[in-house]
Amino acid sequence: MLVDDSLSSSRWLNFIKESWKIFLLWLSGVLLLMSFRLFYLFHFSEKVSSDVTVKQLFDALATGFKFDSSAAGVCLLIPFLMNCFLQPFRLAHLVKYARNIIGVIYQSVFVILGVCGVTYISEYGSQYNYFMLEGLYDDQQAIISTAIQQYKPWGSLLSIVILLLYVLFWTRFVDRRNYSFLINLCPKSRAKKVILSILVIVVFICAARGSFDSRPASRKWSAVTTDPFVNNLVINPFRSFFYAIQDYGELNQLTTSNTNPYSVSEDKINNVLLNNETRSIGPLIEKPSRIFFIVMESFDSWPLQDKYRGLGLTENFHRLKANGIFVEQTLPAASSTMNSLSSLVTGIPFSGINMSRLTSKVDTYSLIHHMEKQGYTSQFFYGGLLSWQTVGEFMNRHGVDRIYSAANAGGKGSAGVWGVDDGQLFDLVSKSVPENSFNLIMTTSYHGPFNLDLSNSEYPWRNGVYPAQFQVMSDELLSPNTLGHLWYSDKMMGQFVDNMQRQYPDALFVITGDHYSRRYFHAKPNLYELTHVPILLLGQGISSKLSNRKVASHMDITATIMDLIASSDTPFASFGHSLVRSEIPENVFGYKTIRNSEYVWKQGNNEQFYGYRCTAKMDVKPPDQSVPIHEYQVYMAAAWQLLMKGFADD
Template sequence: MLRINRFYKGMQQDLKFFLFFWIVFTIFRLSFIIIMFPTETILDNLSGIWVSLYYGARLSLKSTGVLALSTFLFCTMAGLVITSEKYLHKIRVSMGYIYVFIITLLFLVRIPYYREFDSGFNQFIFNTFRDDTRALFYSSLHYVPLGIILLIPICFLLCKTLKRCLETKVLDFPKFSKPYYTVAFLIFLLLFSYTFWRFVRFGGGLTENSVRWTNAAKTNQLLLNEAILDDFQALSRAYDTHEVLAKARNLDLNPGKVAEFGRMLSGEVTESNDMYDYFRKSAQGAKLPKPRHIFLIVAESYSQWPLMPAYENLNIASGLKSIANKEEAVYLTSFLSNGNFTIGAVNGVVTGLSEVKVYPNYQKKSLTEAYPTALAAQMKNLGYKTNFWYGGYGSWQNVEKFTLAQGFEDFFSCGDLISPNGNTWGIDDGVFLRYVSAKMTDDQPSFNVILTVSNHPPYSIDLEKAGFFNTTTYNNFPAAVKQDAEMVKMLGHFWYSDKVITEFIETVKAQYPDSLFIITGDHVGGNIRYISNPTLFERYSIPLIIYGKGVNKGILPANTSGAQINIGPTLIELIAPKGFIYYSLGESLTKGRTLGVNLDTWMYGNYIGMHGDSNYEKSPLSTEDNSKPDLGEIKKMTDAMRGLSWWQVMKGNKIN
C-alpha cells in the first residue's frame, strides 16, 4: 500500500504540475497578444482574441502534456521503486525550474523573432542560424539587455510559484472497508487517467478531430493565428517543415542540362540563361467571350472513377455529370493531378510547376516573389482581381502566405466565418460555398480558385441531415455496400461534395451568366477502395470540366490529355487576346495531345503508364486512337518538365 500511496500522491503532483504550466502557456499567449497587438484596435478584436486564447489553450494541452508526462515517468513511476519522497520532490521541482527557464526564454525570443519575420518560430529559424548568423547577432544585440532584465525576474517569480504549488497538501490513498472497493477505485483511476491523457493528447477532444499546428489558423488575423501556437508547437512546426524540405529531391542538374531541357520544351534553339525565355508564350487569340468571373474549383478527393459508365449504378456524381453533359461544357477524361496529395495539386495550380518534392509552399523564395509561371499574377495582367478561397485553415501547408505571395490579392478561409459545422480540416463545403457565393460582387472581373475540404477523413458531414439516406442514390446502393458503414460514409461524402459544388455552380451561373467554371479534383480519394482491383486509369485519373458561355464539346481537340499544370495556359489561351504574352511550363490543352505527368504516372493521349515501367494501359473512356506512346520521348519530356521545375524553385530564374 505504501507504493500505491506514493503513486497516488505523485499523480496529484503531476496534475498540479500540468495545470501550472498550462496556465503559464496561456498567460504568455495573452501577454504576446497584448504586447504585439495595436493598442488602438485591441478592443475591436476581442472576439478574435478570445478565439485565439481558446484554441491556443487547447493546443497547449499537448505541449503541457509532454512536460507532465516527463515528471510522471521520472518521478511518479520512479516512486514505485524509490522510497524517498523528498528526493522525488526535488527531482520534480528541478525539472520544473528547467522548464520554466526554457519556456520563458522562448517567449522572450519569440517577440523579436515575430517582429523580424512576421511569424512565430518557423522553418526559417534553421536558415537563420545557417545563413544569416551575423545579421541575427547584430539585430539581437538590441534586445539582449531587455531580455536579460526580464528573464531573471520572470523565472524567479514562476519558480517560486511552482515550488509553492507543489508544496501544497496532497491526499493520501483512501482507505476502504472492503478490498473490492479498493480495486474499483484503482480501476476508476486508470480509466480517469486514460481519458485525461487522451483528452490532452488530442487537444481538448477524445478523437483525432482536434486542433493541431497544421490547422491552427482559426482567425483571419496573422498575429492571432500565430499566438495560438505556443513556442513548443511553433518549434515542432519549424522542425517538421525543415525535415520535409531536407528530404526534397535533388535532381543533380547543371546549367547546361537545364538549358537543354528549356530548348526541348519551348522548341527554341536560341541559347538563354533566363528561365523566362523558355517559359514565354504568345496567345493565339481568344476562343471564348471574355468571362466576367472565373471559378477554378479544386474539389477534395474528387476522383474520375465515379463518373465512369461502369459505376453508373452508384449515382454519386450525378451533379457534375449533368454539368459535363451541357452544351456549353467540355469534359476531359485523360487528366492527372499534379501530385498524390492536396498540396501537390495546389502547388501545380498556383505555380504552374510540376511536382518534384521540393515543396514550393515552404521555400523562402516562394514567399517573397511570384514565379513567372504563377497563374494569379498573369490573370491580374488580364484585368482580373484574384482571390483564393479555402474551406480549411490558412496555416495548413502555409497556404495563405504562399498563395498571397504568388499573386493572389485576397485569401479567404473558414477562419473568416464562425460556424459549428466542420472538423479538424475546416468547414463543411456547403456552408463555405454559400459563403463564397454570398461574398461575390460584380464590382470588377474576378478570378477565383476554390479549394474544398469535406470529402476527406474523418468524414464528419451529417449525411442524414444532408438528406443522403432519403435519396435514390443511397436506396439503390448494392446490399453489400449498405452493410459496410465506412464505405457508405465515404461514398456519401463524395455525393455531398458533388451536390454542393453543383448547387454553387448553378447559383453563381444564375447570378452571373457569363461566368466560366473549371472543375477538377485534387487527387484520387480513399474511396477508390470501393474497386477491388482498380486499373491505372481508375487509380490515378481525375476529371476536368470546363463550363461557361461559348464553351462547346469541340473546344478541346480529340484525345487531348494533360495534368493540372496545363490548366493555366489553357485558361489563358481560351480568353486572352491574340499576342498576349504569358509564361507557362505546360502547354495549353487547346493545342491537342499534351503530356500529363505527376510523381508516379504519365498520361499521353488515351494512354496511361507508370514512370519507369514499360507497360501502359489504354483509357476505357477514350475514342479510337491507334497511335502508340513513345516511352523514350515521354521520359525525355518528363525529365525536362521536372528539371525546369526543380531549378526554378531551388535556383531561380537564372541558369548559370
C-alpha cells in the same frame, strides 16, 4: 505494479502525491503559456483586426489551451513515467530529483521563449518561424547590436530574471508541501487503486495530446479565427520554436541540394524549358467579368463512367459538361491536395518537392501572375483553415490579393472537422466576387471522416442500400454514406455554378479535382480508376471551342485559360498544352504517372512502371518497353530544376 497488494500504503501514497505534484507543475506550465498569449493579445492589440469577435477570441484561447497542455505534458513525460515505474521499488528520491530538475528546466524554457517572443513579434509580426535561424548565416554581432539599440531589451531581461526566480520558488514550493489532504482521498481497496491508476494515466495522456478527442493538437488546426495575427498566437512560443526548427530543416535540406534527382543533362532540361515558352492565340471568347477556378476535394473520374451513372453521384457535373470543354481522362499533378494545388497555382509540376513553404520566382508560369496581368484581382477561398499546410502563407507569398477560409464563413460546418461544408463555402464566395476577379476555390466536404448528416437530404442511397445491379459488382462496396459526401459536393458545386451563371452570364468556370480520391466503389478498381480526375471549362462561347483532346493533365489548365481570355500574342510559359489548340501531345504526365491515348502507366514502390490499356481490350497489359520513361524523366527534371533555381525564401 503500483496497485499490488504487497506494496505498502506509504509507497501508494507517494505515487499519489507525486502525481499531484506533477499535475501542479503541468498547471503552472499551462498558465505560463496562456499568460504569454494573453499578454501578446493585449500588447499587440493594434495588430488584431476589429472584425474579430469575442467568440473567435474565445476559440483562439480554447485551441491555444490544447497546445499549452500538450507542451507541458510532453515536457513532464519523463518524471511521470519514472513515478509509474520507480515508486514500487522504493526509488522515490529519483522520481523527486527528476521532477524538480525537469520542472525548473521546462518552465525556464517557457519563460525565456515567451519573453523573447515579444521582441520577435515586434520585428517580424509573428511568433517564431524559420527566419530566426537565418541569423546563423548572418552577421551575428550586427544582429545583436541592432536588437539592443532598437528594442533596448533591458525590461525583457529584468522580466526573465523575475520569472525565473518565480519558477525556482514555485518548483520548491510544490516539492516541499505535505499535501496531507491526499491521505483521506486515497482509496484503500485494490480495485479502487487500479481504477485511480488508470484514470491518472488516461488524464496524463490526454493532457500530453492536448485533447480528449481523436485529434491531437496540431498546427494544421490552429487557424480558428479570421485574423492571421490572432491565429499565429494560438500556437504557444514553445511549439512555435520547434515548428520553426522543423520548417528550417525541411527548407535547408531542399535548397542545399544541387543534384537533380532525375539524372538528366542540362541541355535536355534547357530544351524543355525553352519549348515551354509560347504566346497566346486568343482571345477566343469575350473577356469574362469573373473567373471561378473550382478545385474539388477528391473529385476523381471514376464516378463519371457510364457503368456508375445509375448511382446518381455526379448528376450536376454531367449536366454541366454538356455545354463546355470536358476531358474525363486527366492526370492530376499529384496524389495529395497541397501538392496538386501548388502546381496549379505556380504552373510548375510536382516533382517530389513540397512547395507549400517555397516561393517560385518564375512568374512566366504562375497562373496568379497571368490573371493579374490580365486585370483580375486574385482571390483564394478554402473550406478549411489557412494553417493547414500553411496554405494561407503559400497563397500570400504567391501574390494572391485576398484570402478567405472557414473562419470567414463561421468557422465550422455541420461536419466540423475540416472546416465549413461546401454549401457554406460557396455561399461565402457568392458574397465576395467583385468584377474582374479571379477566384480560386478549394472545397473540403468529400473528405473523411464523412460525418455530414444526409438523413434529410435528397441523396438516393441515404438508407444505406444500393440497387441490386450495383450490389453484384463486389462483396466489398464503398459505403453509401461515404459516397453521399461526393453527391453533396457535386450538388453544392452545381447550385453554385447555376447561381453565378444567372448573376454573371459572362463568367468563366474551370472545374477539376485536386487528386484521385483513393476511395473506389468496389475493391478492385482498374488503373484508370486509380489515377484520373476530370477537367471542365464552362462559359459563354466555350461550347464552340470543343476540344479534340481525350487526354490531358492539370498542367494544361493555365495554357487553356490564357488562350481563351488573354490578348493575342501574350507571352507565357507552360509545361502543359492548351486544350483549344490543334496540336495534341503524345504523352501527358503526372507525378509517377504517364498517359497517352491508349495506355496509362503508374510507378510502383519498386520504381518500376506498371500499365493498363484503356482502349480496345482493356485487360491487355501494355509491353514494358513501350513506357516513355525517358520523356517522363526529362519532364520531371525540368520541373525540379525550375523550382529549385527559382527558389526564394522571402
